[in-house]
Amino acid sequence: MSVKSNHENDTSFPVAWRLNDVLEAMPGAIYTTDAKGLITFFNTAAADLWGVKPQLGKSEFCGSWRLFSPNGDPLPHRECPLAITLKEQRPLKGQEIVVERPDGTRVRLHSYPSPIFAANGKLLGAVNTLVDLSEQTMADESSARHNAIVESSDDAIIAKDLNGTITNWNLGAQHLFGYTADEIVGKSVTVLIPSDRTDEEPAILQRIRNGERIEHYETVRRRKDGSLVEISLSVSPIRNREGHIIGAAKIARDITERRKAEKQKDLLLREMDHRIKNLFALANGVITLSARSTTTAAELACMVTARMNALAKAHSLTVSREGSSEQPTTLHTLIKTIIAPYAGGPDNAESRASVIGSDITISGSAVTSFALLLHELATNAAKYGALSSAEGKLDIACQQIGEMFTLEWNESNGPSIAQPPATSGFGTMLAKATVRGQLRGEIIHDWKPEGLSIKLIFNGAGTNSHSPLT
Template sequence: MADKHDRSDGGATDRRSKQSEAEAVAHQQTHDAAAFLAAIIESSEDAIISKSLQGVITTWNRGAERLFGYSAAEAVGKPITILIPEERLDEEPSILARIHAGERVDHFETIRRRKDGTFFDISLTISPIRNNDGRIIGASKIARDISDRKRAAERQDLLLREMHHRVKNLFAITGSIITLAARTAQTPSELASSMKDRLVALSQAHEMTLPSFTGDEAFQERSTTLFQLLSSLLSPYDEGERGRWRFHGEDAPISAERVTNLALLFHEYATNAVKYGSLSNAEGRLDVTLNAFDERFEISWLESGGGPSSKAETKDAGFGTRLEQMIIRSLNADVSRDWQPHGLLIKLSMPRAAFAAPAEAQGVPSP
């Protein structure tokens, strides 16, 4: 009997030993899995945070340190609201209510605050944390900085709106020019010729203000200067000769919104000079002088050596005059002409605001 009892005790001992070994293996596996998951969390580029149902931070990985600027020692035990701007504090109760209900919050885009007080765009994924009994005891948050993505989307939206604005303005300007030209043109060919010249001028002005599409300035309009604008408008008429026109005085910047009106105005002067004035022959010269005063610009357009100093009558003088008058009114400028023995002198006086960006970009006013 004793021998049988001994064998029975030995078997129980073996079973207990095997059970202990199995439990130890399971415990080690659980420990290894937990350590593995902890290593993943700690090495993640994203901020991974856990908090209690009362909104108190309980864990804080290195990604959170990099993203928010707080060390784990500074963050753990603090309310999660240290990361939330005041105007967005109402988001936290709503998030906690959804977590209490067992819901997962996917890719919630909002704004959060770093330790240094700066704000940034963020995407949050928030999930309930359950204990072994399945009871919700907290929440985990995965936070990702989406500032670059938001900026890229904003730049794209800005580009699309700028394209819409440019196309709308160009159609409005073209419509105004066609309406004026139709009132004065005597034949279809005259209308076509007049429109072609002015559309070329519009194209040149538009090209001068196109954005570069590279770098941080990709979506910003480009301004120009008066002398650069005049050089562009006059370049088709240089005929390989240099020095036919000269610019004097200090150059002045023109905002992108003002380029079109000024380009159309000086295109009229350049066209008349080429057809009837100083640029109609090789001996003619053009001198443009810009005088800048505290509140105004005065521009002198002086032609010389261009033939007779009579008031040249042109076929489209009516249209050109009306177009000039509309632009002069839009710029709040004054213009005078003096047909001198050596050529035409045009004097323009306008406020400095005529070169600057208006409150709202304007094209040629409707006729």
């Protein structure tokens, strides 16, 4: 819009003085020039925007230190919007320029120059209004960052109005639920809700209308393919500039893996609790039974230590290399591990003992029971039987026929046996508990003069997960 001067119509109160007061009081940056583009007036807001005060009657077209176009190219003052307005004698609306202050900071702004004409149509000059875009720039940058964060988020971020209609849908939501934004925006959020949970949405919307936030609400939603997914849901009200609630923003996070991890953790804790209880029970049993065959604390300590070491060796056979899970082992491997300390020197640990025949897989509690049983047999052979003499030998033969498994323990070349022992020791009681109780088998002792023979007979479907050995 052109501005006409009527200086000649008011001699009592100068229009220029009155106009300058008005312009100075304006919060926006305003300045004027003559027809040649020399600055004739600027208000404080303009000087603050430029960071410098131009010289009246000398500075041309714009009071800024330097000017640039929006793309960053230098812009000569004679080519700025106000210069074009004077040249073409027409107003320009909202052309964007960048001013540089003497301290090097730059400010984006819109320029609104208009020509000023006298009553006779003569060009007197121009007036320019500068609008600082700094806040808008920050808002645009903030909005861009916000949008980038929303789109790059692995979580599903969804906006809906107070009727439950989806208005925004990010890539995280697409990955989680399977719908693209084009497929789902404009539809009701109830398409994601299973039929048995339809009462949840009205309750959520009511809480949002009341201005409440919903934090980490765990529920189930339905994907595009019909599958269900467990999610953790956070919902917040969306307000307009007046503070009125106009919708809700939802963040949904897939908690399927977390639930699996929690279940696995619970399972491990229960298993740990079970094993610790079993360990204490086993230790208590070893101490109790060992005490029956010892007379001094030193003997008890020595015997308990030896038996616990045998269990530790057996346990090491069943732990994976990573130490993270229990693995089955074989009976032959367990036998060789237990008897090795008694069967010979370190260079030829099995020179006085042999294990031949069929082999079976054992795991679980059977490993512990067999380890204790074999330890007792090996210890007795080392104390009183074939392994107590340099010439003694131990032959162990295994045979499987169908599901029945037989283990024969034969000692020879040891001390002569005059008669069977009068009392039953730990080994005998343990053998009965293991073979008859757990394996539902039989154990037969034959006290031959040339050496002890033991036959174990039990159900040997060792590779079957339902076998009593597993």
